[in-house]
Amino acid sequence: xxDLKESAASRAARAERERQHPSPIRELTLxxxxxxxxxxxxxxxxxxxxxxxxxxxxxxxxxIPQENIDSVKTTNWQAAHTTLTPVYRRLGLFDVYGTPxxxxxxxxxxxxxxxxxxxxLAVYWRGLRxxxxxxxxxxxxxxxxxxxxxxxxxxxxxxxxxxxLRRKRYRIRREPAADGAISAERGYLREAxxxxxxxxxxxxxxxxxxxxxxxxxxxxxxxxxxxxGFSNELTQYDDFAxxxxxxxxxxxxxxxxxxxxxxxxxxxxxxxxxxxxxxxxLQYQTSTDGATKSYRLEVNHPLDIGGTEVFLIGHGYxxxxxxxDAKGNITYSGPQIFLPExxxxxxxxxxKPPTGNVxxxxxxxxxxxxxxxxSVTNITGDIGDKSAAVLSFQVWTGDVAKANEGxxxxxxxxxxxxxxxxxxxxxxxxxxxxTAKLPDGLGSVTFDDVTRWNKLQISQTPFKHVALGGVxxxxxxxxxSLFIRPRRVWVRARETDGGTLVEVAVLDRSGxxxxxxxxxxxxxxxxxxxxxxxx
Amino acid sequence: MSTHAWExxxxxxxxxxxxxxxxxxxxxxxxxxxxxxxxxxxxEAPALVNAGDVAxxxxxxxxxxxxxxxxxxxxxxxxxxxMFGRLGYLLTCIAAAAHLxxxxxxxxxxxxxxxxxxxxxxxxxTCIVAVAYVLLYARLKLAWMAPVxxxxxxxxxxxxxxxxxxPVEPLTEALNSxxxxxxxxxxxxxxxAFTLGGIASGIYLLKRRHPxxxxxxxxxxxxxxxxxxxxxxxHAFGFVLWTFAVLITGPIWAHQxxxxxxxxxxxEVWAFITWVVYAGYLHARATAGWRGxxxxxxxxxxLATLWFNFIGINYFSxxxxxxxxxxxxxxxxxxxxxxxxxxxxxxxxxxLRV
Ligand code: HEM
Numbered sequence: 001x002x003d004l005k006e007s008a009a010s011r012a013a014r015a016e017r018e019r020q021h022p023s024p025i026r027e028l029t030l031x032x033x034x035x036x037x038x039x040x041x042x043x044x045x046x047x048x049x050x051x052x053x054x055x056x057x058x059x060x061x062x063x064i065p066q067e068n069i070d071s072v073k074t075t076n077w078q079a080a081h082t083t084l085t086p087v088y089r090r091l092g093l094f095d096v097y098g099t100p101x102x103x104x105x106x107x108x109x110x111x112x113x114x115x116x117x118x119x120x121l122a123v124y125w126r127g128l129r130x131x132x133x134x135x136x137x138x139x140x141x142x143x144x145x146x147x148x149x150x151x152x153x154x155x156x157x158x159x160x161x162x163x164x165l166r167r168k169r170y171r172i173r174r175e176p177a178a179d180g181a182i183s184a185e186r187g188y189l190r191e192a193x194x195x196x197x198x199x200x201x202x203x204x205x206x207x208x209x210x211x212x213x214x215x216x217x218x219x220x221x222x223x224x225x226x227x228x229g230f231s232n233e234l235t236q237y238d239d240f241a242x243x244x245x246x247x248x249x250x251x252x253x254x255x256x257x258x259x260x261x262x263x264x265x266x267x268x269x270x271x272x273x274x275x276x277x278x279x280x281x282l283q284y285q286t287s288t289d290g291a292t293k294s295y296r297l298e299v300n301h302p303l304d305i306g307g308t309e310v311f312l313i314g315h316g317y318x319x320x321x322x323x324x325d326a327k328g329n330i331t332y333s334g335p336q337i338f339l340p341e342x343x344x345x346x347x348x349x350x351x352k353p354p355t356g357n358v359x360x361x362x363x364x365x366x367x368x369x370x371x372x373x374x375s376v377t378n379i380t381g382d383i384g385d386k387s388a389a390v391l392s393f394q395v396w397t398g399d400v401a402k403a404n405e406g407x408x409x410x411x412x413x414x415x416x417x418x419x420x421x422x423x424x425x426x427x428x429x430x431x432x433x434x435t436a437k438l439p440d441g442l443g444s445v446t447f448d449d450v451t452r453w454n455k456l457q458i459s460q461t462p463f464k465h466v467a468l469g470g471v472x473x474x475x476x477x478x479x480x481s482l483f484i485r486p487r488r489v490w491v492r493a494r495e496t497d498g499g500t501l502v503e504v505a506v507l508d509r510s511g512x513x514x515x516x517x518x519x520x521x522x523x524x525x526x527x528x529x530x531x532x533x534x535x
Numbered sequence: 536m537s538t539h540a541w542e543x544x545x546x547x548x549x550x551x552x553x554x555x556x557x558x559x560x561x562x563x564x565x566x567x568x569x570x571x572x573x574x575x576x577x578x579e580a581p582a583l584v585n586a587g588d589v590a591x592x593x594x595x596x597x598x599x600x601x602x603x604x605x606x607x608x609x610x611x612x613x614x615x616x617x618m619f620g621r622l623g624y625l626l627t628c629i630a631a632a633a634h635l636x637x638x639x640x641x642x643x644x645x646x647x648x649x650x651x652x653x654x655x656x657x658x659x660x661t662c663i664v665a666v667a668y669v670l671l672y673a674r675l676k677l678a679w680m681a682p683v684x685x686x687x688x689x690x691x692x693x694x695x696x697x698x699x700x701x702p703v704e705p706l707t708e709a710l711n712s713x714x715x716x717x718x719x720x721x722x723x724x725x726x727x728a729f730t731l732g733g734i735a736s737g738i739y740l741l742k743r744r745h746p747x748x749x750x751x752x753x754x755x756x757x758x759x760x761x762x763x764x765x766x767x768x769x770h771a772f773g774f775v776l777w778t779f780a781v782l783i784t785g786p787i788w789a790h791q792x793x794x795x796x797x798x799x800x801x802x803e804v805w806a807f808i809t810w811v812v813y814a815g816y817l818h819a820r821a822t823a824g825w826r827g828x829x830x831x832x833x834x835x836x837x838l839a840t841l842w843f844n845f846i847g848i849n850y851f852s853x854x855x856x857x858x859x860x861x862x863x864x865x866x867x868x869x870x871x872x873x874x875x876x877x878x879x880x881x882x883x884x885x886x887l888r889v
Binding site for chain 2: 058299
């Protein structure tokens with residue numbers, strides 16, 4: 001790599017010459033311009049600037065909410081910042097990591113990287129078989145050198161030097177020098193490590209790009225129970241974030257349902273009453289063989305169905321509610337998913353019967369405690385025997401279907417609706433099994449029972465193993481690049497009147513090493529003072 | 536021992552460590568002030584000062600009697616410098632041992648790795664800085680770093696105790712992953728290494744202004760070349776660990792826990808920024824015109840991004856409502872906006888990662 005640096009230096013020198021003596025006759029042809037740009041792009045300085053630019057460009061995405069990361073937050077932010085929003089939108093600041101300018105930086109970096117690696121690979125390939133260079137004339141002038149005189153003959157010293165260096169895995173120059181000086185080198189793998197690292201960066205990027213372009217991530221809330229379930233089709237997802245080249249035909253086909261679900265509650269300590277862990281007994285079928293298989297789904301233990309992975313990432317309660325109209329006809333009956341508001345699973349939800357003119361919105365308390373002032377508070381998420389569970393709701397009447405067209409099923413849009421209240425203007429509070437009669441002959445609401453639901457995240461990330469393999473190789477390369485110490489060693493023994501003069505010099509080729517100790521260790525070994533390696 | 540007893544032990548050990556660090560700092564300050572005092576002596580009798588690193592000026596005529604006194608005073612001063620330096624190191628070793636005890640007993644109290652929240656991460660992270668310093672002291676000749684390292688560890692530890700303290704809490708499910716353990720150990724080690732390396736780079740920048748200081752603390756700081764080299768070695772070590780933590784174990788764990796190995800959430804983004812800046816630092820050291828000062832500045836920028844990620848993101852980022860300081864329970868991270876899976880992911884993330 002120092003060869004590379006040298007060539008960079010000579011390139012710089014040439015550029016300097018050209019700057020000082022511009023040739024007025026020669027015009028800048030397109031070809032030269034291209035060559036010049038390529039040289040600029042693949043220079044170390046450009047790589048450095050692009051790296052810093054990449055770091056800088058990544059910043060806004062961490063400070064401004066990102067659409068495809070947290071859409072709700074983004075929408076709220078946009079609503080609160082009406083002047084900035086159009087500007088930010090134009091700049092792509094709500095999707096920083098997908099904008100052309102962000103892509104431009106890393107693509108330039110990759111091109112620069114390739115332009116940098118390819119010539120270096122060639123240089124390395126040639127250098128791999130090259131012999132260590134001959135010894136400089138004056139070893140004593142090298143910054144790290146030493147000399148001593150001995151009564152041994154030059155040959156004896158040289159033979160020992162060869163032996164010592166070979167044991168230390170130095171490559172020793174084959175052609176003997178006229179004056180018998182030895183040239184040795186080691187640490188060739190450093191550059192190999194460096195190249196491996198840079199090549200692997202490209203591999204990682206490819207793996208990552210394929211994963212984000214062709215993959216998807218979706219979420220769905222599935223009720224616990226054999227009668228409910230999920231089949232892997234686009235329409236069944238609650239939310240779905242596909243990569244830009246994803247096609248629905250890439251979905252694996254399978255069905256699953258949650259047979260059973262367990263939560264482990266913390267029984268003591270400051271976080272008592274919170275969920276410690278949860279597990280689902282999942283059953284699933286794929287179209288390939290149709291057999292039903294079971295899987296114990298836990299946090300950190302996803303289920304892999306032919307490359308599609310299912311993760312358990314949340315859970316909650318779904319009160320089973322029956323709504324009747326004035327004539328006693330059932331307009332709604334079944335579990336409705338309520339979303340937890342806090343750690344104690346106080347949950348929020350809405351019931352919107354498809355027919356009729358009544359809708360409910362309210363809170364579910366898994367373990368309610370009535371306070372003396374008549375308000376209700378929730379103690380823990382552990383519902384126990386369900387006797388303390390309370391459904392507290394408000395009732396709205398009007399054209400429910402119209403007001404809620406296209407709205408989330410978890411909330412009620414009350415615009416245009418009229419609220420009806422219980423006696424004293426309060427909310428309706430029901431324990432399990434109780435029924436509330438609605439005023440104005442609107443019918444009744446029964447809180448029958450409660451079941452649970454799971455939030456599943458389902459995703460497909462092709463090439464994830466390529467990305468992982470890439471970073472692993474990059475790490476290995478990095479270890480070589482940073483910790484292998486490339487050195488050259490020269491030993492010259494000359495017989496003089498006062499005995500044999502032995503000169504030793506060591507050159508650190510990485511520029512990061514202190515080789516003074518290496519020199520003294522080598523001298524000690526040559527003098528036979530130590531057997532073992534010192535450095 | 537019961538959970539409570541371990542927790543108590545941990546708290547006492549933290550307090551002990553802080554007191555001993557303080558004494559170590561005092562000792563180093565005394566050492567330092569003696570060095571500052573040396574200047575006067577050197578000016579008064581330049582020819583007679585035989586400390587090797589003081590440049591001798593032309594000898595001024597000084598009476599034999601007076602010069603003898605000055606030399607003796609100077610010798611005793613040098614002795615005092617050496618003694619307080621040694622004492623400071625010894626105290627730092629004791630403090631670091633107490634500090635390590637605090638981290639381990641915290642783990643025993645919680646029955647898990649002792650870095651489940653910001654307080655614990657602060658205590659463990661400073662412990663790593665201190666232990667690394669103690670261990671590398673002789674090998675990399677770090678004596679000159681002493682006051683800065685000890686002051687840094689002491690201040691951060693005090694901030695941890697006074698601002699971030701949280702009682703022992705049990706682990707939640709998603710933390711029960713050995714990938715997370717490896718992830719956080721390597722991130723903490725890397726943070727420790729980058730901090731030490733950053734101190735070296737910072738001192739490099741200071742030293743650059745007075746490269747030929749012959750007195751005071753700066754005179755004991757190694758040459759610019761060796762400062763730069765020490766900084767590089769520590770950073771290189773940190774970079775490998777950071778790569779492992781942020782680009783290998785982090786994504787593996789994230790994938791297990793949230794189903795997606797890279798989410799661009801603010802924590803990840805800043806970890807990535809830190810990585811890129813340090814890659815820039817390593818490049819800068821190999822780029823003409825960038826080595827030396829600019830590389831050192833980049834190292835400082837890297838350190839700033841690292842610590843911003845640890846402290847700042849939890850408090851200032853608009854996209855992370857779940858601050859690390861107020862741990863939400865893993866299981867209840869679904870909010871009414873919970874239709875978005877990554878929201879849940881984020882909540883998990885801030886809870887679990889550091
Ligand atoms: C994704 C972008 C890149 C990353 C993350 C990266 C990372 C690194 C790292 C960590 C080193 C440290 C090795 C050491 O200090 O010995 C390094 C060295 C090096 N990189 Fe890059 N690099 C990138 C792009 C490039 C590009 C585009 C070039 C070509 C201009 C390049 C050329 C080099 C060279 C020549 C070295 C060896 C320096 C030396 O050890 O003397 N890198 N790179």
